[in-house]
Amino acid sequence: MELTISGIAKRFGAVEALRGVTLAVQPGEFFAILGPSGAGKTTLLRIIAGIDKPDDGTVLIDRRDLSQIPVRSRNTAMVFQTFALYPHLSTFENLAYPLREARVPGDEIKRRVGEIAEMLRLTHTLARKPGTLSGGEQQRCAIGRALVRRPQLLLLDEPLTNLDAKLRHDTRAEFKRLHRELKTTTIVYATPDQLEALSMGARVGVLNHGKIVQVGTPSDLYEMPGDDFVASLVGDPPINLVPGTLRAGAGGPSIDMPFLGLDAAPWRKSLNGFPAGTRLKVGLRPQAIWPRGGSEKGPVFPARVFLTEPLGDVTILDIVVGGDTRLRMVLPQEQAYKIAVNDAIECSIDLEQVCLFTQDTGTAISRAGVEAAA
Ligand SMILES: Nc1ncnc2c1ncn2[C@@H]1O[C@H](COP(=O)(O)OP(=O)(O)OP(=O)(O)O)[C@@H](O)[C@H]1O
Ligand SMILES: [Mg+2]
Structure with a gap:
């Protein structure tokens, strides 16, 4: 029917x-x-x-x-x-x-x-x-x-x-x-x-x-x-939404977050009309954040472990970055067992899994060649 x-x-x-x-x-x-x-x-x-x-x-x-x-x-x-x-x-x-x-x-x-x-x-x-x-x-x-x-x-x-x-x-x-x-x-x-x-x-x-x-x-x-x-509703644990600011640079646009600058190249086309200084929200899936392992594709930043929540097969880690930004990440148990509360660790982000939204309306800013379904 x-x-x-x-x-x-x-x-x-x-x-x-x-x-x-x-x-x-x-x-x-x-x-x-x-x-x-x-x-x-x-x-x-x-x-x-x-x-x-x-x-x-x-x-x-x-x-x-x-x-x-x-x-x-x-x-x-x-x-x-x-x-x-x-x-x-x-x-x-x-x-x-x-x-x-x-x-x-x-x-x-x-x-x-x-x-x-x-x-x-x-x-x-x-x-x-x-x-x-x-x-x-x-x-x-x-x-x-x-x-x-x-x-x-x-x-x-x-x-x-x-x-x-x-x-x-x-x-x-x-x-x-x-x-x-x-x-x-x-x-x-x-x-x-x-x-x-x-x-x-x-x-x-x-x-x-x-x-x-x-x-x-x-x-x-x-x-x-x-x-x-939608980003916050879909995915478990929920996506991290971090404030960011658009910056213009000689090498192209970038996004300043409190703990890290991100290369904005994947969004370059969609960000065309946005002036430098535009406030954005950066969506980082807990699954897209990893402890540094040597084969990083994305940028690396230091973090302190605030909480660990072992769930059996995976562990949810709450980390503090750049002063007071809290991020959630999720790790397979075999990676997480070595990590304890208060440890200083280095993490990296898989840039391919990062989503970008405008600060005011929350509308997604699409990547080159990728259109969100209306
Ligand atoms: N008979 C009614 N009289 C007055 N308001 C109503 C009536 N039925 C629904 N509403 C209101 O309409 C809105 C939508 O209600 P609805 O029951 O469809 O939500 P829902 O998505 O099914 O929520 P839930 O997950 O809690 O069941 C709510 O704000 C609710 O208070
Ligand atoms: Mg209902």
């Missing part, structure tokens, strides 16, 4: 929940909507589901206006953020409910509920009521209820929020498998968690204050964030 959303606006009193959202989701695509709490994710999904009406704009499903499609033939299912199962019904009856409503014959209900339960690993719970199910089983039951009618468009609103870390990990994999098995079902998946959005979405639309600020593949968003908001 193809989904085309144009110019959707929605206001609740003084709150502009959505401000001109335009998106095109391909048939069978797994599309993630990533945005912080209050960005408008639930509002958008409810409008796509046809539960709420937008103040402005249109939702087209396979090029037909949603408002013209009768509710019964919409073929859309939504799993709500605060899902509610019928507490007095067993898992079997919860899953069967949408089919009974659609007057599907008993034999077929049995077969289809059996299939869905198998797929979602709920078979052992079929006779039990929701109150006796674990959080994850309840969540899967809610998802099963949405899937049992084989919707062509599945809307998922933060479906993993109530699960613990291990179950989240498993369920992420489960969703990808499910999407593969369902083949033609288009999925729109809203989440505030960048890891979920990037690991599952073929494309991700980033929503901020009711506006889509960027749409792209996970690697587009990571490598070419359109602004500092």
